[in-house]
Amino acid sequence: MFVEMDLQSEVPLYAQLVDSLIEGIASGALKPGDPLPSVRGLAADLGINLHTVNKAYTLLKQEGFLQVHRKQGVVVNPGGMPGITSAFDDKLTRQLKVLAAESAVRGMSAEAFADRCKEVFRTAVEGGGRLS
Amino acid sequence: MFVEMDLQSEVPLYAQLVDSLIEGIASGALKPGDPLPSVRGLAADLGINLHTVNKAYTLLKQEGFLQVHRKQGVVVNPGGMPGITSAFDDKLTRQLKVLAAESAVRGMSAEAFADRCKEVFRTAVEGGGRLS
Amino acid sequence: MFVEMDLQSEVPLYAQLVDSLIEGIASGALKPGDPLPSVRGLAADLGINLHTVNKAYTLLKQEGFLQVHRKQGVVVNPGGMPGITSAFDDKLTRQLKVLAAESAVRGMSAEAFADRCKEVFRTAVEGGGRLS
Amino acid sequence: MFVEMDLQSEVPLYAQLVDSLIEGIASGALKPGDPLPSVRGLAADLGINLHTVNKAYTLLKQEGFLQVHRKQGVVVNPGGMPGITSAFDDKLTRQLKVLAAESAVRGMSAEAFADRCKEVFRTAVEGGGRLS
DNA sequence: GTGGTCTAGACCACC
DNA sequence: GTGGTCTAGACCACT
Known part of the structure; x- marks a missing residue:
């Protein structure tokens, strides 16, 4: 690994x-x-x-x-992964807000930001985070 | 403020x-x-x-x-804000990747994640980050 | 002016x-x-x-x-300008040394540095510092 | 050191x-x-x-x-030093301009100024800034 | 032990 | 009054 x-x-x-x-x-x-x-x-x-x-x-x-x-x-964990807890939801929103704000200030459009998010998510799921 | x-x-x-x-x-x-x-x-x-x-x-x-x-x-800065530097782009991708991966593991779909990103961006721009 | x-x-x-x-x-x-x-x-x-x-x-x-x-x-001063005093010479050397060192570290060659110095001097004398 | x-x-x-x-x-x-x-x-x-x-x-x-x-x-930094950024180039030109102008006013010739710059650069690179 | 952070209190240059 | 600089002393996270 x-x-x-x-x-x-x-x-x-x-x-x-x-x-x-x-x-x-x-x-x-x-x-x-x-x-x-x-x-x-x-x-x-x-x-x-x-x-x-x-x-x-x-x-x-x-x-x-x-x-x-x-x-x-x-x-x-063989029982599967934990779901979306409120703690995680808070963390996600808080960190996303900071990133979104700076992106907006630097001139990124809502679409460009959403596209970037989608792309990063896709690569993460498809193997962007490949370990072995 | x-x-x-x-x-x-x-x-x-x-x-x-x-x-x-x-x-x-x-x-x-x-x-x-x-x-x-x-x-x-x-x-x-x-x-x-x-x-x-x-x-x-x-x-x-x-x-x-x-x-x-x-x-x-x-x-x-009256001259306007700095643009999307490569340093910022790196930071954005890196942090987004971590958030996306954990969201995916916890069962969030690509659409749900993108929607959340879009929503957070909108609130940030429209006043979610209101200061005064 | x-x-x-x-x-x-x-x-x-x-x-x-x-x-x-x-x-x-x-x-x-x-x-x-x-x-x-x-x-x-x-x-x-x-x-x-x-x-x-x-x-x-x-x-x-x-x-x-x-x-x-x-x-x-x-x-x-109608009597002309002061010459190269030792105080000025010290200041010149000290400040030049700092600029030269950083230029060297950033990869500038001795020739490029000297050329730049010469060019700046020329524009300063020819009207780069034009006031009116 | x-x-x-x-x-x-x-x-x-x-x-x-x-x-x-x-x-x-x-x-x-x-x-x-x-x-x-x-x-x-x-x-x-x-x-x-x-x-x-x-x-x-x-x-x-x-x-x-x-x-x-x-x-x-x-x-x-093991990865090497940063290059000539535009910010550094601006700083270099600005500070050099001030030094060149005062040198010129005090009677220094273009050649003398360039020679001095070259000499200072050389000593800086060869050990003029020796630390230890 | 290292860098990172925070506090407190002080002096200075600039305008 | 403003930001800039320096000092002193302290706690914390990380390894």
């Missing part, structure tokens, strides 16, 4: 990993029930700290994306 | 202020040439430190959204 | 005025013995404060570029 | 530091990928406040000269 970490990014490593894994699920590279690398294995692969991978897995477990079994390791 | 600060948010205060001001411009509440409160005045209004306001103003000045007049204080 | 003031510049107004007048002398628009506008006249023309013009004139007088007569007003 | 701060200078400390670091890169004392001292360490070395160092680093980061690694601290 290949996940690219950007050490220069302002985005924390654990958050980058969380995002990458979600993008992997969105693209179909990871399906419910699929196993994930062990904490130490992934940490070694990415050349990052154990705690960083652990934090990402823990967050994804809390959100319901992953399940952690005692001995079998970590798997994508 | 009313800008609400969320002291509990994980988003830095200066970033919240930056976002609020951009939303104010997008909504039309702030137009090119309009004066902004002095750093000290706005800091007092918001109950935060003047350096925090200064940081937000400085960032917006560097991006080309604001200008500082000698003595007249800070104004919205 | 037309001197353009940039109210948005980080350069103080009085310094902009000083620079403009020196450029006017360099270009030949102002020659030794030539009269300059009165303090209040120039201030009114430029739409700036009396003190600002006064400060610029005072600095130029101290440096030896101008002479101030009690009743006849301000004139370009 | 030795950077000298002039507390009496009219040029801000953070700007002096910015200039020194750029001169260090130009001279080859600092190469892409090289680590820089921590903000606290350098501040202690120079006897100034860490915020002042931070401001200099932040500016250089925004310009593309430096990068910050998560945990490794600050390094000279």
